[in-house]
Amino acid sequence: MVYRDKYDLWLNSELIDESAKKELRDIKDEIEIEDRFYKDLEFGTGGLRGIIGMGSNRMNIYTVGKATQGLADYLLNKYKEDISVSIAYDSRIMSKEFAEAAATNLCANGIKVNLFESLRPTPMLSYTVRYLKSKAGIVITASHNPKQYNGYKAYGEDGGQVTDKAAKEIISFVQKVDDFSKIKTMSYDEAKEKKLLNIIGEDIDKSYLEKVKGLTIRKELVDKYAEELKIIYTPIHGSGNIPVRRVLKELGYKNVSIVKEQEQPDGSFTTAAYPNPEDPKVFNIALNMAKEIQPDIIFGTDPDCDRIGIVIKDNNGEYKVLTGNQTGALLTHYILSSLKELNKLPQNSVVIKTIVTTELAASIAKEYNVELIDVLTGFKYIGEKIKNFEEKGDKKYIFGFEESYGYLAGDFVRDKDAIIAAELICEMTLYYKKKGISLYDALMNLYEKFGFYxxxxxxxxxxxxxxxxxxxxxxxxxxxxxxxxxxxxxxxxxxxxxxxxxxxxxxxxxxxxxxxxxxxxxxxxxxxxxxxxxxxxxxxxxxxxxxxxxxxxxxxxxxxxxxxxxxxxxxxxxxxx
Missing domain, CATH: 3.30.310.50 (Alpha-D-phosphohexomutase, C-terminal domain)
Known part of the structure; x- marks a missing residue:
């Protein structure tokens, strides 16, 4: 079907509402029409991601509905009964609406849904799938993309993003949804009345945060000195604001300053056109604050709080945004050296990185006789390895990271987790501070020992x-x-x-x-x-x-x-x- 035929199909369908049709009729640029309809927004190996708007190649309630109906058909074919799906969403434009559309579609298929009461980070969704024994999970987010984007990530019952085999099966069901009439739905109120829709929140938060705090390596150090660490944190208008601050507060980090201009959820990202902690510009306001506060560490999390970027001061007194590779190398060394010192490093320990991530991690792992495994780009492959280790019982996952600012310690989450990373970054910074050195010094020590990567x-x-x-x-x-x-x-x-x-x-x-x-x-x-x-x-x-x-x-x-x-x-x- 050529793009014009699809365009006309949307305009003539009784199942497309008038506001959507008006948006399409108002497009005067033929190239824009072609881009919206020359293909369907693909349900790839992780789900959907695209520009928000009407059209088959855009993120809207219809493309979300198609993806969800395909997921529902896949789940009903695979599990037959006792199926539930957990859903979370971030601060992006239309995230709540897409999450509710997905929820009511699943409920219309007889599938129970656990929907968060308000925005939550992606890693909390990963945890929730496992905690509630859901058969699948969905998070509505476009991670760090610009404001015009949103997305839809699908998770398996292990809490990891669906990997290639499962994704291909889901895609085959999504492709069969070739008509809007095949997308089932019901109202939000009806879903609640039929007890198909369950609203979740604080109980999950408490359980998750206790697990996160349990990853503290040097508990005595943190208990005694946490309040001495000066921190500036920016949630970059996203979902990390409450859980990151809460876990730090409960661990005793009292000296935490928040970038007020970037504190509240805002899908337009008014202070950061590209809400990505990889972009040094997102830290401009924090750096102005730093002139007075003189923090030990500055960090920021992206809108769905699965990535984190940190800023440190070098030996010239200038603030420097570390790369994901540098932060990952520092964390790898801190975690392995600390566990070794405390006699808590298992002999079958494993660190995992992606094929595009620094080889400095391999040198560090070798120093501690820890196996390092490379996987394809994408944290889902790290999550898949953790699942394999759990099933076979032959290796102990310690830490994993990718160059694009994603890190994970522990195995109760199966995706990159900026809340866990924030906790460990603060602990690491505190440790070096009490030894009289900065994170910059610690990084230079790694380079001197292993090479300047x-x-x-x-x-x-x-x-x-x-x-x-x-x-x-x-x-x-x-x-x-x-x-x-x-x-x-x-x-x-x-x-x-x-x-x-x-x-x-x-x-x-x-x-x-x-x-x-x-x-x-x-x-x-x-x-x-x-x-x-x-x-x-x-x-x-x-x-x-x-x-x-x-x-x-x-x-x-x-x-x-x-x-x-x-x-x-x-x-x-x-x-x-």
Whole structure:
């Protein structure tokens, strides 16, 4: 069906309300109409994410309804009876409406729903699925995307985001929902009257927060000195405000200053157009506050509170936003060294990272005789490993992280968790403070010991149908037409995760990659630098990850500058081939 036919179908359907039709009729730009209807918003391996608006390629109650009906059909086919789904939502525009639409759709299919009374962080949804023994979970969020986006993430009964096998099965059911009349629904009041809709809140909060506090490693240190730590926290208009502050308060961190301008939920993100703690601009207000407060640590959580970014002061007295790799390396070392010192580090301990995350973590893990496992990009693969460890009982998960500011300790949550990370970051900062060193000093100590690792992410935005085609063509060019060197630096290995083959370009030997297939390429060079290219799973972008290692900060910065230039030339060629 061509996009105009779909457009007309929406305009003529009795099941599409008049306000939706008016929005569509008011579009005068033909390219805009095409972009809204040239495809259906895809229920990918994690769910939906798209721009809010009417159309088959947008986030609205109809596309949410289609996805939820498919999920309902999948659950009814798999479990037959005693099915419940837990649902949470964040502060984004339409999040509550989409959550209620999903809830009433499930109830209309005879599925019981546990819906949070108000916004909650994504990791709390993960916990709730397990706590209430739900068969699935849904969280309405677009994480750190700009305000025009919203999304829909699906979770399995283990509390982790659905991974590839389950996602494919759900997608097959979603694709069968090819007519609006197949989407069942009932009113919110009817769902409550029939006791299909259960509103949840404080009981879950208490249980979850007790678990989080139980992850404190150096309890005596925190009990005795927590109130000495000076903290500035910004929720960036999201769902972290209450739970982050509550857990810190209950642990004794009394000296917590909140960025008032970013304290309240606000789906328009009026002080942060890109509400992402990876973006240094979100900390501008906090940094102004820091001039007077002189905090030991500044941190911010994204709208659904699964990512966290931190700001520290360097030895020149200047504030520096750490990368996700740097924070992850600091936490990996603090957790492993502390557990080792306290004789609490199991022999079968495992740290997990993604294939685009710093190799500094591998060096740290090796120092403590801890196994390090690489997984594909996406925290769902870390959650999947935790599930496997639990089922087999052969390994003990300690910590996992990804370069995009996601971290998780403990196994009662199966997704990245900024509340847990906030607690551990505060404890780590307090520990080093009592030893008379800063987090910056601790980071430099790691570099001095293991090498000056430097990583960088380049995001190339390519909007619309044409952009998606360009991304696909660029990956194919890199897959088949790459030279075997970058200047004088030879490429020694190529990992093609689409065909699961690692090729040694010097010996021409091939090895099987034991990971799920994904359209990702990784190139390893002779000097241990590497780069990865992949399409974003949540945004219209191609992402390029770079890594180099130097013998000083200056050396690694110079190497990165040269490496980035060489890689960008190849990427530019690939995008314009």
């Amino acid at each position: 430097k990583e960088k992410l380049i995001s190339i935005e390519l909007q619309g149908k044409e952009g998606q085609e360009k991304i696909g063509n660029a990956l194919e060019y890199l897959r088949h037409s790459m030279s075997q060197s970058l200047g004088a630096n030879r490429i020694v290995k190529k990992m093609d995760y689409k065909i699961s083959i690692e090729k040694d370009l010097l010996s021409i030997a091939e090895n099987r990659i034991e990971l799920p297939k994904s359209n990702v390429l990784k190139f390893m060079l002779e000097d241990n630098s590497w780069f990865v290219v992949r399409p974003s799973g949540t945004e219209p972008k191609m992402k390029v990850y770079l890594s180099v290692t130097g013998n000083s900060l200056k050396d690694s910065e110079e190497k990165m500058e040269q490496f980035e230039k060489a890689v960008c030339e190849i990427i530019d060629r690939a995008c314009n081939c």
